[in-house]
C-alpha cells in the first residue's frame with residue numbers, strides 16, 4: 001500500500017482528533033488506518049510563517065504542521081479563503097469581499113505549503129488535498145517537480161458558473177483545479193457547476209481533463225460507530241441532566257458552527273413562528289441550539305452573533321414563563337460524544353443551512369436515534385445531504401413558515417411513520433459511508449489508466 005499524504009488547512013491535534021462534530025478527521029477515519037502523513041497549518045499564529053514543519057505521531061499517522069504569520073493568516077485564511085471563497089461558494093454574492101492583496105497572500109501561502117511539503121514526499125506517495133483553502137496547491141507542487149498522483153476534494157458547495165465568474169481570478173482558480181488528477185465534489189449539482197465553469201473558463205487539454213477528472217462523491221459518516229457512541233452517551237450524567245431539565249417536554253436540537261451559511265436567524269424565526277401559530281407547543285417543547293463561535297475576526301460572523309443574541313432575547317422575552325425557557329442558545333461547542341447522546345434524546349433534529357456542502361451533522365442525528373422510538377430530521381433542501389436523505393422532512397430554509405409547519409408535522413408524527421422514515425434514511429447513510437467515500441476516492445485517484453498531469 002502506498003503512503004497517503006493528506007493535506008488540509010487545519011490538522012486535528014493528534015490527541016483530540018475526534019472532538020469536533022462532522023470534522024475532517026471523522027470522515028477520513030478509514031484513510032487513517034494505513035501509513036499516513038497529514039500536512040497543514042498548526043492552527044498557531046507566529047511572528048513569521050515557518051517552512052520547517054513540526055512533527056507528531058499518533059498510531060500510523062504522522063502529523064506535520066507549520067505555523068502561519070499574522071499577515072499570512074489575515075490574507076490567506078481570514079481574507080481570501082473566508083471573505084471571498086467561502087461566501088461565494090455558498091452563493092452569498094452580497095457578502096463577497098475581494099482584495100488583490102488577500103489573493104496574493106492566498107497564493108503565496110499555498111506556495112509556502114508546497115515548498116514545505118515537497119521535501120517530505122517519497123516516490124509512490126498518493127496525495128489527497130482538501131478544501132477551498134488549498135485550490136492552487138496541486139499546481140504549486142507540480143511547479144516544484146512533484147509528479148505523484150494528486151487528488152482534490154471540495155467539502156463545500158461549488159457555485160454555478162455565473163456566480164463563480166464574479167471572482168476576478170476565476171479563470172486562474174479553474175486552471176488550478178484542472179491541475180489535479182482527480183477533482184471531487186459532494187454532489188452531482190456541484191460537479192455540474194464546475195463542469196460549466198471549465199467549459200467557460202478553460203480551453204483545450206485542461207478543459208477536457210477538468211471535465212473527465214471531476215467526480216461527484218458524497219462524503220459520509222460511520223453510522224454504526226456513531227450509533228454506539230450515542231447509545232453509551234445517552235446513559236451519561238449530562239444526558240440525564242438534560243432530560244431532567246426538560247421535565248417531559250420534547251426537545252428540538254440544532255448543532256452548527258456559528259456561520260451565516262447555516263440559516264440560524266431563519267431557524268430561530270421559524271421556532272418563534274411555531275410558538276406563535278401553535279400555542280399548544282408553549283411550555284411543551286424546548287429548542288436547544290448549540291452554535292460554537294467561529295471565524296470571529298471576520299466581521300460578518302460577529303454581526304451574525306449579534307443578530308442571534310438579539311433574536312434569542314426577543315423570543316425568550318416574548319414566550320418564556322418563570323419555569324420554562326423556550327430557546328436554549330449556547331455559543332460554545334460540546335464534544336461530539338455528548339452531542340450524540342443529546343441527539344438521541346431529541347424529538348427533532350433541525351438542520352436548515354441556506355447552503356451546505358454535505359452536512360454530516362444531519363447524518364449523525366439520524367445515526368444517533370433509537371430505532372424503537374426515533375426522532376425526526378428536518379433538513380434543508382440546500383444541504384448536500386438532501387440529495388440522498390429524501391426521507392427527512394425537507395424544507396426551504398429561507399421560509400420560516402415552512403420550517404414551522406415541518407416542526408409541527410415532526411412533533412405530531414406517529415411512531416410508525418418515524419420508524420419508516422428512519423429506516424430509509426439509515427439505509428442511505430450506510431450506503432454512502434465515510435469508509436466507502438475514502439475507498440471510492442482513492443480507487444479513482446490511483447486507477448492505473450489515469451495519466452499524470454504535466455507541470456504547467
Ligand code: F6P
Pocket residue numbers: 010022023024131155156294295357
Ligand atoms: O465546511 C468546511 C470546513 O473547512 C470544515 O472542514 C470545517 O469543519 C469547517 O469548515 C471549520 O472551519 P475553520 O477551519 O475555518 O474553523
